[in-house]
Amino acid sequence: MISKNTIDTVFETARVEEVIGDFVQLKRAGTNLKGLSPFSDEKSPSFMVSPVKQIWKDFSSGKGGNAVTFVMEHEHFSFPEAIRYLAKKYNIEIEETERTSEEQQEASEKESMYLVSEFAQKYFQNTMYNTDEGQAIGLSYFKERGFTSDTIKKFGLGYSPETWDAFTKEALGQGYNLEYLEKVGLTISKDEKQFDRFKGRVMFPIQSMSGRVLGFGGRILTNDKKAAKYLNSPESDIYHKSKVLYGIYHAKQAIVKQDNCFLCEGYTDVIQMHQAGVENVVSSSGTALTSDQIRLINRLTKNITVLFDGDAAGLRASIRGIDLILEEGMNVKVCTFPEGEDPDSFARKTPHEELLRYLDENAKDFIQFKASLLMKDAKNDPIKKADLIRDMVISISKIPDRIKREIYIQECSRIMEISEEVLFNTLAQLMQKDISEANKKFVQEQKAFEVHKNETASVSAKVDIQYELEKKIIQILLLYGDFEEDFEDFLWKANDDGELKEVREVNKYKVFQRVYLSLQEDEVELANPVFQSIYNNLIAYFNQDKKFEIEQYLMQVSPELSQEVTSILMADEKDMLHNWEAKQIYVKLKDKTVSQYVTETILSLRWFLVNKIIEEIKMSLSNTIESDNSENLSMVMDYSKLINNFSVKLGRVMSRYS
Known part of the structure; x- marks a missing residue:
């Protein structure tokens, strides 16, 4: 149990704008701050933070609270987990009784999965530093990549030994439940035997935006052709690879500060760039870029610079993700490295100032990049060139902002040497097609909605x-x-x-x-x-x-x-x-x-309640015409005088509520 003194210290120390600022880009709005909701997909900000009141409100989802409730909502933490997270952020020492093995097993399922993953991260790092095998294979590999001891510790890198079940045996011996080892994908059970998924690999922990270990990426170092070079944790209740970006925990503050996010492909790209002083960098961890990953960045900045290796074939495959970024209304630039280089190798051998200058000078607008890349294929072939132009216009059609679309059409016209009129006509056709499809979907949704609307219309028509x-x-x-x-x-x-x-x-x-x-x-x-x-x-x-x-x-x-x-x-x-x-x-x-x-x-509330009584009496009078209603009529008169009294006190005439 966390002591009350620790909880009080956390509440007194944590600033809601600082806590939320780690997850959402906030901008000044009077005495408050506003930003895009981290709980829903939106283009206009409906998320408000009040530094004066130390609370926040998300008008799109209805959620709200203080710094602690934000962490609970955003990271799906329990109250103790949120307190621990904030205590770590503000360097507050946690006073608590140590968990017994029974208490550990009684923890919630999700929390148990987090605990298993965090234990694994510590085990892999300890194995790398404190065993002969770990030092000879794991640590030497990271040192050869040029990573310093500080960098290795910062990113929690480690090594899983070659033995089939070394990790699983240790985890079970420490009281961790086999069920959770299997659920997070660290252990594979087969024929009543258990095996380590990441046997003989160097380990890259994958962290959430708040720093919790969600899963792992493991790289094999032998030339075993039957084994995958990189192996990731499987999907679980805590790890959804399409919603996670490698390095986001270490990059989030730099992304907000620089108002830009560098996006690359691999784990070592992120680590090497970070070590070189470019900290606003994340990776999609070798998976195709998804809308959820883009929205994660969108909370922190509107600007993405995609970093590509100098490999032409890889470039063509990777530019498909740019359209997704454009759909989210973000500003996209592309920076390629010299042939044979990637972010890892280039950052390793380039001095900090020179690296920053290269990134700045070689970051092209997406349309210039896409045109220069694809035009090499089209050359003098008119059919290929026509397909290329259509491809460019399709990308432009994804941009929600009309002014930006028009500017890009003008730029495309200049680069492709084709009239703006033709491009605008093509854009209009594509937009019309999108609108028609959206209308069909809307009509279908409306039919389903009408039934519900008719049922609730009479209720919602009246203000309560x-x-x-x-x-x-x-x-x-x-x-x-x-x-x-x-x-x-x-x-x-x-x-x-x-x-x-x-x-x-x-x-x-x-x-x-x-x-x-x-x-x-x-x-x-x-x-x-x-x-x-x-x-x-x-x-x-x-x-x-x-x-x-x-x-x-x-x-x-x-x-x-x-x-x-x-x-x-x-x-x-x-x-x-x-x-x-x-x-x-x-x-x-x-x-x-x-x-x-x-x-x-x-007085308004009293007026309303008295008026409600009068209406109830009138209703009873209409239902009892033949009875003696003198007492009820007298009550109506008395209550009416009371309403007149309210009117005098309010100093104004108020219309009756109905």
Whole structure:
């Protein structure tokens, strides 16, 4: 168990903008920060971070919370895992009791798979450094590649011994479950025997964006033609190769800082470039580039520079991934190395400044690169050239931004020596085809949706006023609960003649006290059960007479309530996404007139509830025409007077809710 002292220290130290900034590129939006949602595929930012409140809200998925809940949501961590991750990030020593073997086996399945993978990484590195075989084969290989000791340790490189079951025996001996060794693909069971998948290979741990070991890549060093040169972990609950980029954990901060990501092919390419001082580099680990991998980069930067070996055949196969990058609305450049060179070999022998200069000077726009590459094949063959031009226009059609498409068409026209009109016509045909296919899909989806729409239309047509007013009550408590304000009280007092007169007094109250007393006076409970739970929780919290800090409060509420609290707190921040101030539309700040805002909200809720009672009485009158309704009519009159009283106090005429 992690001690409460450690948890408190993590909450006090972790800054939500710093934690999220490791995963999402954030840009200033007033006092807040905004970026693309890491939980959904989107082109316009709907993700908002409030450094002042130390919370975040993703308006596209509805998720929200503090620094800890972000790590839990993004990395699918448990609470203790998130605390450990943040403690590591901020160099906070974790106080906890050591896990027994029983507790280790009781850990969640996914956590068990992470634990097995992390044990394996330590085992492989220990084997490489502390055994004769590991030093002679594994360590010497990495040293020959030019990797320093610091680099080897930073990337967690290791060696799996040649013995068939050395790792599996050690893991089982340490109390790790065979089931999880098999699930992550480290152990293969056959005929009631177990074998190490990565026997006799140097090991490259594959880490998530937060640094957890997801799987491995293993390279064989012998000339065994029957064995694959590189072997990767199989797909598992924690490792999906299409959604992972090798090196992203070590590159993410540099990618944000440089606002560019270098994309190459292999593990050693990434490591060598990183060691050479180019840290904003990742690899697709030898697999074909996927949309999920591109979106991972898109959270950090809009700019990708694809690094290609100087091998022409490999170039043609690799440029297919460029269209995928363009579809995501990203800016693509391509940099090729001299023939016979790759990022690994070139970075190894090129001084840092010269390497940076080469990358800068040789990074071409994708259209220039593609044209120069394919034109060599077309030469003077008109049919091949026509196919090439169509291929170029297909790539341009993938770009979502219309202005960029037009600029690229102009550039393509210049390079290919063909009129812009022809290219625009071809582009229009391709776009029309895409639109037609999209329309067909839309029509099919609409037919399915119409049934659901018809069922819910009558429900959604009406705004739930009580819900909105109750939400405002919670918002007031969260934003201003411990503020002390002047409030008006209207009391009936006898004058010198014994007549009762309504007297106005101004008294000081804490906002939470005023809200509580007002609702208690009318014996009002919030109809929404989640709001009522938050309300009870907040009143109890304020009564402890502690300073209200949202991050401390969120620590002690359930995930369901935390989600709702964040949504309420960030509701106003949503306006920042639309940049209203740039359009000279300014939102009135409620904290300038807190007492007025509180009074109006409470009176509005009371008005609504009284009006609801009146409507219920009227309904009962219509159903009992022959009965004596004088008492009910009298009640309606009394309640109507109460509504008039609300109107006077509000100082304005309010239309009745219906």
